[in-house]
Amino acid sequence: METTNKLFTVSIYTENNVGLLNRISAIFQRRHINIESISSSVSEIDQVSRWTIVVETTETQMRKIIGQIEKQVEVIKAYYHTDEEIIYQESCLFKIKSDLLFEERQIQNIIKESNSRIVTVSREFFVLEKSGRRSEVDLLYRELKPFGIMQFVRSGRIAVTKQEMKITQMLESFASV
Amino acid sequence: MQTKTLQKEAMTQKKERISGSEAVVRCLLAEGVNILYGYPGGAIMPVYDELFKYRDQIHHVLTRHEQGATHAAQGFARISGKVGVAIATSGPGATNLITGIADAQIDSTPIVCITGQVGSHLLGSDAFQETDIVGISTPVTKWNHQITKASEIPEVFAKAFYIAKSGRPGPVLIDITKDAQFEEFDFSYEKCTGIRSYKPVPTLEPLAVAKAAEIINQAKKPFIVWGQGIILGEAEAELKAVIEKAGIPAAWTILGASALPSSHPLNVGMVGMHGNYAPNKLTNECDVLIAIGMRFDDRVTGNLNTYAKQAKIIHFEIDPAEVNKNVKVDLAVLGDAKESLSQLLPLLKEQDHASWLQKFKDLYQVEYEQIIQNDLYPTKEGLTMGEVLKEINLQTKGQAAIVSDVGQHQMIACRYAEFNQTKSNITSGGLGTMGFALPAAIGAKMAVPEREVVAIIGDGGYQMTIQELGTIFQTRVPVKIVVLNNNFLGMVRQWQQLFFDKRYAATELINPDFVQIAQGYAIKAQKVTKRDDLGKAVQEMMEHEGPYFLEVSVEKEDNVFPMIPTGSSVSDIRLH
Numbered sequence: 001m002e003t004t005n006k007l008f009t010v011s012i013y014t015e016n017n018v019g020l021l022n023r024i025s026a027i028f029q030r031r032h033i034n035i036e037s038i039s040s041s042v043s044e045i046d047q048v049s050r051w052t053i054v055v056e057t058t059e060t061q062m063r064k065i066i067g068q069i070e071k072q073v074e075v076i077k078a079y080y081h082t083d084e085e086i087i088y089q090e091s092c093l094f095k096i097k098s099d100l101l102f103e104e105r106q107i108q109n110i111i112k113e114s115n116s117r118i119v120t121v122s123r124e125f126f127v128l129e130k131s132g133r134r135s136e137v138d139l140l141y142r143e144l145k146p147f148g149i150m151q152f153v154r155s156g157r158i159a160v161t162k163q164e165m166k167i168t169q170m171l172e173s174f175a176s177v
Numbered sequence: 178m179q180t181k182t183l184q185k186e187a188m189t190q191k192k193e194r195i196s197g198s199e200a201v202v203r204c205l206l207a208e209g210v211n212i213l214y215g216y217p218g219g220a221i222m223p224v225y226d227e228l229f230k231y232r233d234q235i236h237h238v239l240t241r242h243e244q245g246a247t248h249a250a251q252g253f254a255r256i257s258g259k260v261g262v263a264i265a266t267s268g269p270g271a272t273n274l275i276t277g278i279a280d281a282q283i284d285s286t287p288i289v290c291i292t293g294q295v296g297s298h299l300l301g302s303d304a305f306q307e308t309d310i311v312g313i314s315t316p317v318t319k320w321n322h323q324i325t326k327a328s329e330i331p332e333v334f335a336k337a338f339y340i341a342k343s344g345r346p347g348p349v350l351i352d353i354t355k356d357a358q359f360e361e362f363d364f365s366y367e368k369c370t371g372i373r374s375y376k377p378v379p380t381l382e383p384l385a386v387a388k389a390a391e392i393i394n395q396a397k398k399p400f401i402v403w404g405q406g407i408i409l410g411e412a413e414a415e416l417k418a419v420i421e422k423a424g425i426p427a428a429w430t431i432l433g434a435s436a437l438p439s440s441h442p443l444n445v446g447m448v449g450m451h452g453n454y455a456p457n458k459l460t461n462e463c464d465v466l467i468a469i470g471m472r473f474d475d476r477v478t479g480n481l482n483t484y485a486k487q488a489k490i491i492h493f494e495i496d497p498a499e500v501n502k503n504v505k506v507d508l509a510v511l512g513d514a515k516e517s518l519s520q521l522l523p524l525l526k527e528q529d530h531a532s533w534l535q536k537f538k539d540l541y542q543v544e545y546e547q548i549i550q551n552d553l554y555p556t557k558e559g560l561t562m563g564e565v566l567k568e569i570n571l572q573t574k575g576q577a578a579i580v581s582d583v584g585q586h587q588m589i590a591c592r593y594a595e596f597n598q599t600k601s602n603i604t605s606g607g608l609g610t611m612g613f614a615l616p617a618a619i620g621a622k623m624a625v626p627e628r629e630v631v632a633i634i635g636d637g638g639y640q641m642t643i644q645e646l647g648t649i650f651q652t653r654v655p656v657k658i659v660v661l662n663n664n665f666l667g668m669v670r671q672w673q674q675l676f677f678d679k680r681y682a683a684t685e686l687i688n689p690d691f692v693q694i695a696q697g698y699a700i701k702a703q704k705v706t707k708r709d710d711l712g713k714a715v716q717e718m719m720e721h722e723g724p725y726f727l728e729v730s731v732e733k734e735d736n737v738f739p740m741i742p743t744g745s746s747v748s749d750i751r752l753h
Contacts, residue, residue, distance in 0.1 A: 014374070019321070019322075019323075023315050026316040030316065063501070064498070064502055067497055067499075067500075068498050070497070070498070071496060071497070071498045073340055074320075074374050076374040
């Protein structure tokens with residue numbers, strides 16, 4: 001029995017229906033697996049949702065879970081991938097006191113070097129946005145932390161595969177109906 | 178011809194303005210439902226009002242508890258192959274369905290459950306008898322859906338019946354808010370023929386079938402284990418043809434029982450924890466294990482690390498998620514059992530594995546001498562459960578459907594009941610739901626009135642749904658009820674004896690007078706305590722036209738053997 005845990009990114013194409021989140025998360029819950037992050041959005045095809053779920057588990061478990069996800073009536077297709085097989089990003093927002101932008105020159109350097117973007121500036125605060133890998137987001141967080149962060153939020157991972165997904169043709173046939 | 182088609186089109190296209198609740202009944206009728214089991218209450222009253230108006234076309238059976246309604250629907254489905262229907266109100270009515278739904282999910286039984294729900298403006302407000310039944314039932318349903326607008330009813334019902342029955346069957350729940358039941362809309366009904374995100378039966382790969390045939394043809398000691406997939410897929414004839422042509426000894430899981438007559442020379446018995454000695458033992462000696470429509474449940478496999486390690490394993494299965502879930506297989510043949518076996522048959526060589534089959538016979542002899550003989554022809558004073566089954570076999574000529582509950586009597590019933598017809602073993606396998614048998618027997622008998630239905634129940638499980646005697650009283654459904662009374666929760670007591678040093682924690686039952694209780698419901702009843710009275714009593718029960726209750730006092734501390742203790746290998750099956 002395989003026992004080493006790995007990080008997997010699960011991509012699920014589904015119909016857009018009430019309650020499906022509950023149905024899918026229950027499959028992880030049954031096996032006592034924590035969901036690290038989850039993101040739901042539209043996909044490349046109208047009326048088809050795409051979910052990106054990150055979990056840490058063994059590959060054996062992962063394969064069984066994919067089977068159990070796929071058999072749900074409203075799930076069109078499910079895949080799992082390792083980090084090497086995908087291009088993935090997260091996004092985050094920092095809310096920081098505006099004074100710091102002018103008083104702390106270091107902050108301007110951090111913004112520049114991290115390739116983050118100022119979304120808005122008001123008298124009281126400014127909002128910084130950064131997209132990238134978890135490590136980049138973490139680094140930026142560590143760098144800004146000493147200056148005081150008013151609010152911080154990070155999105156779940158979203159990912160596309162390097163290889164073509166066989167789903168595309170299937171989805172196209174949906175779209176043409 | 179053309180005008181006919183046009184007329185037909187006009188019929189289906191024709192829309193009528195009716196209420197959501199009437200639409201529910203019309204949908205059921207369109208799906209061929211003429212009986213359903215349920216219990217009324219506030220949030221489902223509009224539908225009940227319509228059931229009253231349509232009572233000459235659809236028969237509602239009032240069970241005494243909603244759990245009974247689900248089990249009755251299961252019994253109906255299991256014996257008939259059709260979709261069973263249960264209906265209940267919101268809140269507690271809905272939550273009471275859950276055990277039956279979970280049972281149907283794990284045993285792949287097609288049922289549709291309908292629940293009323295508070296008005297949509299009240300959803301989420303903790304209204305009276307509001308419960309999130311869609312949320313609660315999600316992990317135990319194949320599909321579920323909440324309807325808040327009457328116009329959704331036809332499509333959702335059509336999908337529900339399609340999903341429940343197609344592919345690997347399972348339970349579906351439809352929750353309907355009260356306002357949707359009252360709302361009027363233009364009704365028309367069209368059956369569901371497909372859902373784009375749902376592929377109920379995988380496409381059979383001829384190459385996989387050919388590979389399977391090649392492996393089977395080369396096998397010296399092939400062994401088949403079939404499950405309920407044969408019955409659900411109506412592949413009994415194909416299974417028989419395959420095993421006869423290739424001369425393969427075949428064993429069954431508890432839910433596969435009755436797919437092949439018990440007396441068939443290649444039927445080598447039941448696998449699993451309390452299955453037969455030979456098929457369990459020889460699982461670890463065969464060279465090719467052919468699993469058909471079964472899911473390698475832990476009660477079947479015992480310790481996975483020592484399960485059929487020497488064998489090549491071929492898995493014929495409709496549900497891709499079952500492949501390699503518990504046992505890693507060498508070859509999977511995905512598809513419907515009937516189709517797969519039909520394609521396999523012409524590729525098989527005619528063979529006769531006589532010496533291999535002889536091994537099964539030899540081990541049967543060992544089991545017979547050490548266990549079966551004592552179970553069926555006891556010499557001790559106390560009655561055994563086995564001899565009751567033997568008597569029932571005799572009186573019914575093995576034609577009855579046996580509905581068993583859960584526990585020792587269930588294992589005895591499955592081990593010793595003689596089956597000559599398919600869909601004859603109705604029991605709660607995967608979930609092990611005590612209280613299943615009495616309501617399931619009611620549903621089964623109503624589905625197929627021409628068949629004898631005998632419920633075999635322990636004194637524990639009987640009292641979990643004993644209130645359904647009221648349903649029998651009211652409907653006069655002629656089920657035969659046999660309670661094998663040992664004044665114990667026998668299976669738990671057996672484990673306490675074997676693994677907990679005989680500390681009988683909470684397993685002894687002080688029971689009421691069951692005969693009097695049955696008589697209170699005007700059910701003819703008798704109790705047998707002596708061997709000499711048994712045959713006559715069973716005969717009287719079977720000859721009686723109406724419902725009948727027979728209590729048999731059996732030995733208090735008998736154990737069911739053989740047994741594979743939890744965590745042990747199938748080949749370490751114990752005879753005592």
